[in-house]
Amino acid sequence: MLQTLIQLLSAGNATQRAMFPALPAYSRGLPGLTDTACAANQGCSACVQACPAEAIQVSPGPAGGQVSIDLGRCIACNGCPAVCPAGTIVEDRSTRVAVRRREELILTNKAVTQRPAQLPHTSPFRRSIHLREVSTGDSASDLEIAASNNPVFDASRFGIHFVASPRFADALIVTGPVARAMHEPLRRCYEAMADPRLVIAAGASAISGGLHRGSYAEAKGVNAILPTAIYVPGHPPHPWYVLHGILLAMEHPLAIEAAPARLR
Amino acid sequence: MNSGEILPQPAGIEPVLVPLDSLQERLTMLLRQGSRLGLLTARRIPPGDDLALVTLVLHPANAGMHVWETPLHSAKSAFPSLTPHVPQAHWFERAVSDFFGILPEGHPRFKSVILHEAWPEGFYPLRDAHPVVPENAPARRSSKFLTVQGEGVYEIAVGPIHAGIIEPGHFRFSCLGEVIQNLEIRLGYQHRGIEQQLTEVPWQHARFLAEAISSDSSAANAWAHAMAVEQLLAITPPAAAQNLRALSLEIERTASHIGDLGGICSDIGFTAGAALFGCLRGRALGLGEQLTGARLQTAYILPGGVAHAISLQARDQMAASVRSIAKEFERIVPILMENPGALERMEGVGKVRPSLARDFGMVGPAGRASGVDYDVRNAFLQEPYAWLPWEAAVEEEGDVLARVRIRVQETRASLQLADAFLKRVSNEETVRVPVPDKLPPRSIGAGIIEAWRGELIHLVFTDENGSISRYAVKDPSFNNWTGLAIAARGQLVADFPLCNKSFSLSYSGNDL
Numbered sequence: 001m002l003q004t005l006i007q008l009l010s011a012g013n014a015t016q017r018a019m020f021p022a023l024p025a026y027s028r029g030l031p032g033l034t035d036t037a038c039a040a041n042q043g044c045s046a047c048v049q050a051c052p053a054e055a056i057q058v059s060p061g062p063a064g065g066q067v068s069i070d071l072g073r074c075i076a077c078n079g080c081p082a083v084c085p086a087g088t089i090v091e092d093r094s095t096r097v098a099v100r101r102r103e104e105l106i107l108t109n110k111a112v113t114q115r116p117a118q119l120p121h122t123s124p125f126r127r128s129i130h131l132r133e134v135s136t137g138d139s140a141s142d143l144e145i146a147a148s149n150n151p152v153f154d155a156s157r158f159g160i161h162f163v164a165s166p167r168f169a170d171a172l173i174v175t176g177p178v179a180r181a182m183h184e185p186l187r188r189c190y191e192a193m194a195d196p197r198l199v200i201a202a203g204a205s206a207i208s209g210g211l212h213r214g215s216y217a218e219a220k221g222v223n224a225i226l227p228t229a230i231y232v233p234g235h236p237p238h239p240w241y242v243l244h245g246i247l248l249a250m251e252h253p254l255a256i257e258a259a260p261a262r263l264r
Numbered sequence: 265m266n267s268g269e270i271l272p273q274p275a276g277i278e279p280v281l282v283p284l285d286s287l288q289e290r291l292t293m294l295l296r297q298g299s300r301l302g303l304l305t306a307r308r309i310p311p312g313d314d315l316a317l318v319t320l321v322l323h324p325a326n327a328g329m330h331v332w333e334t335p336l337h338s339a340k341s342a343f344p345s346l347t348p349h350v351p352q353a354h355w356f357e358r359a360v361s362d363f364f365g366i367l368p369e370g371h372p373r374f375k376s377v378i379l380h381e382a383w384p385e386g387f388y389p390l391r392d393a394h395p396v397v398p399e400n401a402p403a404r405r406s407s408k409f410l411t412v413q414g415e416g417v418y419e420i421a422v423g424p425i426h427a428g429i430i431e432p433g434h435f436r437f438s439c440l441g442e443v444i445q446n447l448e449i450r451l452g453y454q455h456r457g458i459e460q461q462l463t464e465v466p467w468q469h470a471r472f473l474a475e476a477i478s479s480d481s482s483a484a485n486a487w488a489h490a491m492a493v494e495q496l497l498a499i500t501p502p503a504a505a506q507n508l509r510a511l512s513l514e515i516e517r518t519a520s521h522i523g524d525l526g527g528i529c530s531d532i533g534f535t536a537g538a539a540l541f542g543c544l545r546g547r548a549l550g551l552g553e554q555l556t557g558a559r560l561q562t563a564y565i566l567p568g569g570v571a572h573a574i575s576l577q578a579r580d581q582m583a584a585s586v587r588s589i590a591k592e593f594e595r596i597v598p599i600l601m602e603n604p605g606a607l608e609r610m611e612g613v614g615k616v617r618p619s620l621a622r623d624f625g626m627v628g629p630a631g632r633a634s635g636v637d638y639d640v641r642n643a644f645l646q647e648p649y650a651w652l653p654w655e656a657a658v659e660e661e662g663d664v665l666a667r668v669r670i671r672v673q674e675t676r677a678s679l680q681l682a683d684a685f686l687k688r689v690s691n692e693e694t695v696r697v698p699v700p701d702k703l704p705p706r707s708i709g710a711g712i713i714e715a716w717r718g719e720l721i722h723l724v725f726t727d728e729n730g731s732i733s734r735y736a737v738k739d740p741s742f743n744n745w746t747g748l749a750i751a752a753r754g755q756l757v758a759d760f761p762l763c764n765k766s767f768s769l770s771y772s773g774n775d776l
Contacts, residue, residue, distance in 0.1 A: 004536050004599045014543045026578065028557035052469035075472060077563035078571075133429045137454035137772050140479035140560045143523070146429045147549075150542040164427035176772075180397075181382035181453045182432065185424050211473050214464075215457035216395050236479065236560055 014151040019254055020240055023093040028078045030071055030233060032092030033109045037064020039086045047089055050079035053204065053211060061110075071097070072105040072207040072221075075235035096255065098232040098245035102223065105207070105231055123251040124196045125170050128159030131200075131246065132169035134189055136176030137212070137219070141203035141236035145173060148239035148246075158254075160246050166192040171249055172226070175236075177205040177212040177219035190226050198229040200245050207231050275498045277708040282319070282332040284343060290332075291319065292349050299323050300638070301625060302712070302721050304346070304356035306336075306364045307734040308393070310727070314338045315364055315391070318736065320710065320723055324643035331708055331723070336366065345371040352625035355742060363390040363459075375407040378452035378775055389460055390734075409448045412438035417445065420757065424453045428761075431771035439757060447752040447760075449745055454775040462735035467493070467703060470732070471566050474722065477737055478773030479560065483509075483516040483552075484715030486565035488722040491711030493567040496703050496724060504693035505569035506647045511685040512552065512561050512570075514678040517716040519548035521629075521671040521678070522593070524768045528668055529600060531762040532609045540596045547589050551682075554582055569696035576691055583686045590679040597672055610665035614751035614763035617662060624746045628718020629670045630767050631744070634662035640714035652684055662751075667766040703730040715740055717770060739773030 023029050038044070040058040047056045047067065055073035059066050067088055069080070081089045088109050099105055135142045149155045149162055163169050166189045178186055190199065201222040204210040212219035222228050232245035247255040282290060295301065302320035309316045317334040336343060345368035346353040357368035358377035365388035368374065379387075384401035409419075417440050424432035434450040458477055462470050474489035475482040487509050494501060501509075523545040529537030549559040555574060556564035564571050574582070600606050616626070621634035631638060639656035641649040657673035659666040703726050711722040718740030727733035748767045752760055 004603070007540060007596065007599050008536050011540060011543070014539075024553070026554050026557060027559075028563075052465070052472040075562070076558070077472060078557065079563075134425055135429070135431045135454075137431075137456050137775070138476070138479050139431055139770065139772055140482065140562075142429050142431065143480055143560070147542075147546065149429075150546065151539050152543055152546050162429060166425075176454065177456060179454060179456045181380065181455055182424070184382065185432065185453065189425055205476075211476055212456045212458070212461070215461045216389055216397050217455055217457040218397075219456050235562065238559070 015154045015157070016152055020095045020244065023095060023238065025093075027093060028076055029091050029093035030074060030076050030097060031069055031078075031080050032090050033067065033069060033107045034088055034090055035109055036086055036088045038067045038084065038088035038109060040065025040067065044085060046083040046085070047080040050083050052077060052079070056080060066108065066110055068106055068108045070106050070208070071233040072102060072231060073204055073210065073213075074233065075204055075210060095238060095240035096244045097234070097241050098230055098248050100230060100248060102207070102228075102231060105233055119248075119251040119256055121251060123249065125250050126252070128161070129246060129250050130161045130163045130168055130170045131173050132163055132166045132171070132189070132193075134172055134174045134186055136174065136178045136182040136186065136206070138176040138203055138205045138236065141175035141206070144236045144239050145175065145202060145242050148242040153239045153243060155243060155246070158243070158247060158250070158252065160243075166190070169193055170196070171198045171200055173200040173202055173246070174206050174222045175202050177209040178222055178225055179212065179215075179217035179219040183225055186222075186225055198249055199226045200230040200232065200249060201228050202232040202242055202245060203237050204233060204235045207233065210235065275704045275707045276495045277329070277331050277710060279331045279333045279708060282334050284317075284334050284336065287317070287319070287332070287334050288344065288346050288349055291321070291346065294321055295350060298325055301350060301352050302329065303723065303736060303738040304353055304360065305736045306360050306366060306390070307725060307736075308391075309333070309335065312338070313393070315366060317343065317360070318723070320721065322712070324638060327644045329710060329712075331710070341365055342367040342369050344369050347371050351623040352743070355746065362388075364388050365391055373410075376404065376452070378455050380404060380407055380450065380452055389457060395460060407450060409436045409450075410446060412445045414440070416440055433771045437752075437757060437760070442756050442758070444752050444755050444757055444760065447749045449749055451745070451771055451774050454772045456776065458776045459735050459737060463732045467732055470735075472563065475562055477776065478739055478770040480520065480770065481516065481715045481717065481720070481773070483512040483561045483565060484713050484720050485722075487513060488711035488713040488720050490565055490567045491713065492709035492722045492724045493703070494709070495711070496707050496709035496726065497567070497700055499568065499697060499699065501569045502694045502697060503647065504573070504689070505695040507685050507688050508555070508570045508574070508695060509565050510648050511682055512555055512564060513713070514682045514685065515548060515552045515555065516561060518589070518675055518678045518682065519545050519552065520716040521675045522548055524765065525600065525668065525671060527765045527768070528762065529606070531765045532606050534600070534603070534606055537596075537600050537606070540599070544589065544592055544596060547585065547592075551582055551585055551589075554578055568699040573693055573695045574689060576689075579686055579689045583683060586679055586682050586686065590676070593675060593679070601669075601672060607665065609759075609762060610668055611663060613664045613759050614755055614766060615661070615663045616747050616751050618660060620750055621662065621747060625743045626747045627743045628715070628740045629674060630667055630747055631718060632656060632658045633666035633670045634747075635660045638719070640712055640719050644712060648685065648688070649681075652681065654681065664762055664766040703732070705730045717741055717768070718744070737776060739770055741769035741771075741774050744769055745774060
């Protein structure tokens with residue numbers, strides 16, 4: 001007992017103080033786009049060939065090549081920035097990456113839309129939120145959600161709590177591609193929740209089915225089954241990505257603070 | 265055909281034809297002599313896409329393996345079950361029936377293992393090259409749970425969605441009072457059709473899907489995939505790449521074991537331990553992030569080598585970090601392993617006898633905790649493990665405490681191995697060799713890796729065009745789920761979460 005106390009006291013405070021720091025330089029992050037024209041006009045489609053997730057489209061345009069990347073499919077393999085000859089696709093290590101609409105995950109190099117500087121004050125969960133996690137086939141994302149609750153990321157300091165039953169929950173946070181045998185359990189889990197309630201899709205698999213899209217198992221992601229309020233990209237999403245998604249659901253001021261850094 | 269054209273030649277493993285009437289005899293004979301059943305499945309064989317059973321027999325004593333093919337009569341969709349003679353075959357045969365519609369006749373506990381009533385009757389996804397799920401077809405009959413009868417016996421149904429942040433599965437406990445009489449485990453909720461998809465995607469992209477088989481074991485799955493493909497292509501990755509792969513695998517093992525030791529603390533109700541191990545796990549993930557660019561080490565190991573080398577500066581930082589994690593680990597471990605309250609919860613709980621562990625082919629830490637002295641790293645003398653004086657920890661007790669002890673010892677060993685691998689990293693190394701565009705036709709490649717849960721196998725077959733025609737995966741948990749059901753018997757319901765955590769099995773790797 002004494003030994004345990006000594007260990008705990010000498011371990012000090014492990015919690016990260018900086019909010020949403022950029023990932024370290026050796027980390028891959030997600031792909032991002034600059035507004036430079038890409039080399040599609042010269043017949044380049046290297047990024048499309050490199051992408052295992054069918055997340056990228058390129059097309060020639062009058063003002064230069066256009067490229068779009070769907071972060072809802074992207075598995076963050078770093079294949080595309082590595083092959084882009086024009087410097088259009090770059091690495092983005094920012095961590096405020098969750099969005100409220102599926103379309104916002106589709107980046108383009110033409111019109112860079114500014115994200116709203118303010119959030120609508122409509123969330124009923126602004127002071128605290130209780131989440132039920134549902135895993136459907138991406139255990140790495142489960143691990144990262146669990147990590148967001150550890151002493152380092154410490155979700156509970158924001159009033160975020162993970163609960164054992166949908167009956168106690170304000171929100172579902174779903175990982176994995178939701179294949180056929182999880183359609184019904186997920187639906188029932190949602191039905192067991194009281195209003196108001198919302199759904200967060202965490203990770204590329206949960207958002208779009210990810211790499212599992214197109215299989216006979218009908219793994220098309222969460223919004224094929226339930227209305228989805230928040231999308232957290234990543235494969236798996238970093239714990240900061242997860243926290244951003246949850247804080248966005250809460251309309252927490254921290255969720256929008258550094259938005260411009262990502263949208264150069 | 266041009267007479268001057270050079271036809272691509274089959275490569276990899278040469279299959280052995282074993283007729284159905286001698287399969288059981290030959291298998292039981294080899295198992296008696298110390299061989300292992302690696303996996304048992306089926307595949308379509310040309311011409312005419314008749315079905316054949318495929319048996320992978322491993323010979324740990326001489327690091328060898330054989331692939332047996334047993335053609336089945338096209339008119340008959342059944343074969344005599346091997347389970348009465350080889351208990352380990354019981355889940356394999358149930359999966360063969362789910363995916364191919366071939367019945368193991370005489371199976372003592374026959375029912376589905378992965379495809380349940382969410383799937384239509386008569387749909388066998390791997391039987392045809394392009395499976396289509398029939399619409400409006402009646403659902404499969406629900407798989408029956410074994411009923412325990414007698415006065416006062418009641419059932420507790422748990423799942424598929426569980427109370428914690430874990431994968432889905434259904435547990436059906438038959439209890440008398442607070443004591444579990446029988447546990448039936450029903451999995452398959454996460455079946456994503458991965459084996460079929462691995463035959464459909466361009467093979468150069470298959471590695472990403474392979475990592476998603478059980479995405480908490482990306483390094484192990486990526487290595488097993490790369491090993492199988494390299495065997496098909498008859499290429500050898502550079503020694504420097506093998507060294508970095510092993511480093512990645514040991515980091516994955518360290519992080520997973522430390523994380524689960526934290527999980528054990530949580531399930532005992534010892535939050536201080538959970539917090540300390542949880543933080544330390546994060547530092548182990550940081551090592552993986554520095555090596556590969558991602559905490560869960562995705563998109564790093566690939567056929568031909570690894571994605572990139574590390575700088576000498578990163579090497580030195582990682583070596584310092586490994587030593588500091590090892591030191592911190594030794595500081596924290598006693599608060600769990602010398603804590604009388606924690607020991608009391610673990611000792612004698614959830615026992616699996618060595619004889620049963622052997623019968624059911626248990627692998628990994630759970631197997632070694634029940635006396636199964638088998639570790640792929642040793643048995644198959646893999647580079648770069650072969651040159652290290654290295655021994656796997658084995659215990660005999662088979663209880664929760666033994667499984668936890670094994671994981672403590674393995675964490676130590678992994679950190680030592682990681683340190684040794686880092687010492688071998690030098691400057692200006694080639695970590696990737698060029699890989700041909702096409703796979704050879706009619707060939708078989710096998711990848712076998714000691715993932716943190718145990719023996720992981722990828723077995724890849726190509727057709728006459730060099731396309732992947734069958735990609736069979738055997739996750740380590742496939743062997744061990746039966747062990748959990750055995751361990752739960754006679755235990756308190758309240759001890760089940762702890763027992764489950766001590767096995768820490770993959771649901772998605774089982775469900776594919």
